Amino acid sequence: MTRAVALSALALLYLPMLAVALFSLNRTRHGLGWGGFTWEWYLRLLQNEAVLEATRNTFLLALLSTLLATLLGTLLALGLERHPFGRRFRGFLETLLYLPVVTPDLILAAALVVAFGFLRQAFSLFEPGLPAMVVGHVTFQVAFVALVVMSRLQGLPRELDEAARDLYATYPVYLRRVLLPLLTPGIVAGAMLAFTLSLDDFVISFFTAGPTSQTLPLLIYASARRGVTPEIHAVSTLIFLLTVLAVLGGERLTRRSV
Amino acid sequence: MNRLLVWYGELTTAPSLFLRGLLLVLPGMVWLLAFLVLPGLVLLPLSFAERGAFGEVVWTFSWENYRRLLGFGVLGYSPDNLLALLRTLWVALVTTLICLLLAYPIAFFIRSKPRAQRYLWLSLVLIPFWTNIVIRTYAWQLLLAPEMPFARLASALGLLEPGMALFPSTLAVYVGMVSAFLPFMVLPLYSSVERLDESLLEAVRDLYGGPWRVFLHGVLPQTLPGLTVGVILTFVPAMGMFVVPDLLGGAKHLLVGNLIQQAFYTMRDWPYGAALSLVLVLLTLLALRLYRRHGKEVELA
Numbered sequence: 001m002t003r004a005v006a007l008s009a010l011a012l013l014y015l016p017m018l019a020v021a022l023f024s025l026n027r028t029r030h031g032l033g034w035g036g037f038t039w040e041w042y043l044r045l046l047q048n049e050a051v052l053e054a055t056r057n058t059f060l061l062a063l064l065s066t067l068l069a070t071l072l073g074t075l076l077a078l079g080l081e082r083h084p085f086g087r088r089f090r091g092f093l094e095t096l097l098y099l100p101v102v103t104p105d106l107i108l109a110a111a112l113v114v115a116f117g118f119l120r121q122a123f124s125l126f127e128p129g130l131p132a133m134v135v136g137h138v139t140f141q142v143a144f145v146a147l148v149v150m151s152r153l154q155g156l157p158r159e160l161d162e163a164a165r166d167l168y169a170t171y172p173v174y175l176r177r178v179l180l181p182l183l184t185p186g187i188v189a190g191a192m193l194a195f196t197l198s199l200d201d202f203v204i205s206f207f208t209a210g211p212t213s214q215t216l217p218l219l220i221y222a223s224a225r226r227g228v229t230p231e232i233h234a235v236s237t238l239i240f241l242l243t244v245l246a247v248l249g250g251e252r253l254t255r256r257s258v
Numbered sequence: 259m260n261r262l263l264v265w266y267g268e269l270t271t272a273p274s275l276f277l278r279g280l281l282l283v284l285p286g287m288v289w290l291l292a293f294l295v296l297p298g299l300v301l302l303p304l305s306f307a308e309r310g311a312f313g314e315v316v317w318t319f320s321w322e323n324y325r326r327l328l329g330f331g332v333l334g335y336s337p338d339n340l341l342a343l344l345r346t347l348w349v350a351l352v353t354t355l356i357c358l359l360l361a362y363p364i365a366f367f368i369r370s371k372p373r374a375q376r377y378l379w380l381s382l383v384l385i386p387f388w389t390n391i392v393i394r395t396y397a398w399q400l401l402l403a404p405e406m407p408f409a410r411l412a413s414a415l416g417l418l419e420p421g422m423a424l425f426p427s428t429l430a431v432y433v434g435m436v437s438a439f440l441p442f443m444v445l446p447l448y449s450s451v452e453r454l455d456e457s458l459l460e461a462v463r464d465l466y467g468g469p470w471r472v473f474l475h476g477v478l479p480q481t482l483p484g485l486t487v488g489v490i491l492t493f494v495p496a497m498g499m500f501v502v503p504d505l506l507g508g509a510k511h512l513l514v515g516n517l518i519q520q521a522f523y524t525m526r527d528w529p530y531g532a533a534l535s536l537v538l539v540l541l542t543l544l545a546l547r548l549y550r551r552h553g554k555e556v557e558l559a
Contacts, residue, residue, distance in 0.1 A: 006367035009360040012437050013386040016397030023400065032405040076286035083279025084265070084272075093283060096290050104498030104542060106515055108294065110535040113522050114304065115297035139293045142286050158266050165267030171278070202392050202501065207522065217392045224396035224505055233400075236393045243389045251381055 017240050024233035041234040048231055050219060058215040061130060061205075062198035065137035070191040072138065073145025074183075080146070081153040082161075100143040109207040112136045116208065129210030136208045137198045144197065145190035152186025196246070305533035313526035323533035339517065343537065346513040349503075350496035353435040357443040357492050358485075360436070362477075364444050365451035380448065387441035395505045398434050399425060402506075426508025434502040439495070443488040450484025489549065494542055514538050 024042070028035035045051050080093055100108065112135075116126040125131050156179075164178045180187075202217040209218055216235065223232045260271040268275075305323055308316045329337045368379045386394065402408055402424035412418040424430055459476040467475065478485075500515030507513075514534060521531030 002363045002366050002370075005360065005363035009364055009440065010382055012360075012433075013383075013440060016394060016401045016437070017386075017389070019401045019406070020393070020397045032400075032403055072286040072289060075282045079279045079282030079284075083275060083282070085276070085279060093287065096287060096295070100290065100294055102494075103294070103298075104495060104538065106498040106500060106518055107298070107535050107539055110518060110522055110531060111294055111297035111301065114300055114528060114532070115293050117528065118297075118300075135293060138289065142289060146286065162267035165269075171268075196388065200388065200390055202390065217390050220390075220396060221392045221501070221505075224392070224399060228396065228400070232396075236397070239393060240389055244385050247381055247384045247388055251377055251384070 017237075020233050021237045021240070024230060024237045026230060029230060041230040042238075044231055045234055045238075050214070051216075051231065051235055054214045054216045054219040057130065057213055058199060058217075061133055061137060061213075061215060062195050065134045065141055065198050066191050066195045068134065069138045069141035069145050069194045070187060073142045073190060073194075074149050074187055076142065076146040077149035077153055078179075081150050097143045097146055100140045101147070105140070105201075105203040108140060109136075109203050112139065112204065113207050127210065128208060128213075130213040132208045132210070133205055133213060133215075136204045137201060140201075140204065141194035141197060145187075145194050148190035148193060149183065149186045152183060152189075156182055301532040301535055304529055305536050307529040307532075309525075309527040309529055313528075315528055323530045326530065327533055327537065338512075342512045342517055343514055343541075345511070346497055346515070347541065349431065349435065349513060350493050352432065353439060353496045354443075354489055354493045356432070356436050357440050358489070360440060361443040361447045361488065362451075364440075365448040368448055369451050369454070376452075380445075383441050383444045383448075386437070387445065391438055391501055392505075394438060395434050395502050398430065398437070399423075399505060402430055402433075425506045426511065428507075428511060430506040431503055431511050434506040435496060435499065438499070438502055439492045442491040442495070446487035446491065447481060447484040450481040454480050486549075490546065493545055493549075497541060497545070498538055514541075 023032065025037055025039070026032075026034060027038040027040070076093075076097070080090065080097075085093070116128075116132055116135075119126040126135070160178060160182070161174070164174045169177065200217075202221065205215050205218055206221070209215070214222075216239065220232055220236060223229065260273055262269060262271055263275075264270075265275055303317075304315065306319050306321070308318050308320060308322060310316045327339050327343075329335050329340050364383065368376055368383075371379055400406070404410075404421050404423045409418060409422065409424045412424060413420045413422070418424065454477065458480065459472055462472045462476045497513075498515050500513065500519045503511050503513045503516055504519070507516075514537065518531055518534045518538065521527045521534055
């Protein structure tokens with residue numbers, strides 16, 4: 001009984017993706033009749049300017065926002081975890097970090113729309129488009145990076161700090177030679193999480209995108225409203241396969257490190 | 259003269275230590291204040307402002323947006339918005355319950371597997387968790403299309419006119435919502451189920467407890483931490499969801515998320531959008547509070 005319910009619930013999660021994969025290999029362009037097997041739609045992707053453009057934008061956005069968020073988040077973690085702030089100020093900073101994690105993304109998007117609307121009057125940077133999207137993504141990524149790096153920092157013994165300083169390391173030398181090398185796994189993990197969150201995001205992008213900054217989730221959403229082509233099935237299948245690989249790869253990585 | 263102090267091997271003074279910490283946290287802090295906290299706070303006065311003729315904000319103080327939310331529009335009274343609010347609560351609640359009912363069997367199923375295989379089964383839940391929500395939702399559009407088996411079966415049973423799709427419909431919204439949030443319920447619940455102490459379940463059975471008693475007195479108290487996290491991770495985002503009702507629900511099944519999207523995106527009516535957003539925040543906080551209070555009672559009992 002448990003087994004039957006569990007397996008059918010899991011099937012519920014996979015059946016739709018299976019259908020998409022199946023129809024990405026269907027020769028029929030319109031309608032859902034089966035017209036035989038073909039790779040054509042995958043090959044056509046390479047000439048589909050809209051898809052290529054969206055792919056470029058998606059990765060560019062993820063790369064830029066992750067770089068910025070990793071820098072800001074790591075600095076935040078270093079300041080918060082290695083300096084004696086008063087209880088009030090520390091509490092304030094911690095609340096600030098948990099806020100983007102618990103805020104529904106739609107509310108975050110609404111706040112960003114309002115912020116950009118007012119800032120636009122002074123800076124053209126905040127016109128809908130890629131730069132604004134980067135700002136939006138960094139806003140939710142920073143907290144995740146900071147929290148991951150902080151948890152790594154908490155696991156590093158403070159004796160290392162003492163040893164370094166007793167041997168006359170200045171703060172920059174201590175950072176470069178002692179702390180950052182030890183912290184790298186945490187920073188990389190935080191950056192990978194931020195990158196994935198950016199690739200996966202739809203809501204924030206939807207509200208901050210301009211006409212020339214379509215990302216893949218936005219493109220698929222727009223097609224779902226207008227009418228889907230087999231090329232969209234092909235793109236979605238590829239993204240799904242990439243997710244499968246990433247999850248299995250990540251699983252293997254964490255298992256090895258444990 | 260500031261007193262010198264030793265901070266983990268570093269000879270320094272309290273002000274200079276504080277200054278360095280402040281410099282480190284400042285960029286991130288200012289960023290979050292500027293793009294999240296401040297605009298979030300602006301939503302409150304904004305919700306009492308009005309939309310100008312060109313979509314600009316006219317700063318006045320009126321209850322107009324909230325009256326509109328309750329249904330007092332320019333065209334007379336219509337309960338549509340109020341219904342959308344109630345529907346949001348209802349849909350989020352039912353989605354959470356269905357996810358709960360499905361998550362327990364999945365968690366126990368994974369637990370029943372040999373330890374070496376559990377990672378693999380858990381990955382089967384993680385993969386949809388990380389798959390883009392837009393893709394997973396439009397995939398349901400495809401699966402519920404008229405030519406596909408589900409719609410054919412429904413029309414063969416006389417539940418659906420031939421040639422019609424199973425969406426947009428209430429059913430499609432629930433199917434989409436449940437499959438969107440099921441992983442969010444399974445993952446925290448599994449972490450509790452995995453650590454379950456079997457001997458306590460045996461104790462209930464020894465005292466002639468049936469399956470229901472075993473669940474109530476054996477399973478539930480032990481899995482409450484995972485359950486709590488799962489319910490929050492499902493209920494809160496379910497209330498703010500707009501992709502699923504948008505692609506699978508149609509105009510008759512609007513949720514608050516759709517209204518917010520329309521206000522900010524289609525109508526360019528920020529003040530009304532701000533009022534709706536605040537209502538969503540309020541509902542979220544209320545749900546968390548109610549849940550926390552109730553959660554405490556369960557713990558005491």
